[in-house]
């Protein structure tokens with residue numbers, strides 16, 4: 001079991017806050033977000049296209065380090081944040 005902290009940004013409320021989730025096993029960041037959305041109905045927004053490290057659309061910060069969400073495997077408790085100022089969660093214009 002891994003504890004994941006995610007920085008949310010909800011533009012309608014102009015509010016940033018952390019949410020914590022538990023995922024059952026190590027997995028890629030993008031898969032962890034999809035798991036959390038499916039399991040907890042979290043509605044976390046992230047934009048990605050290729051899921052194989054080519055389009056570079058899925059950069060996020062994991063423990064303050066920039067990584068591709070489709071490549072980085074979460075193997076221990078961590079914090080996931082957007083890079084820069086998103087328009088919602090992890091989505092940029």
Ligand code: FES
Pocket residue numbers: 048049050051052053054055056057058068069070071
């Ligand atoms: S989805 Fe294309 S690089 Fe991650």
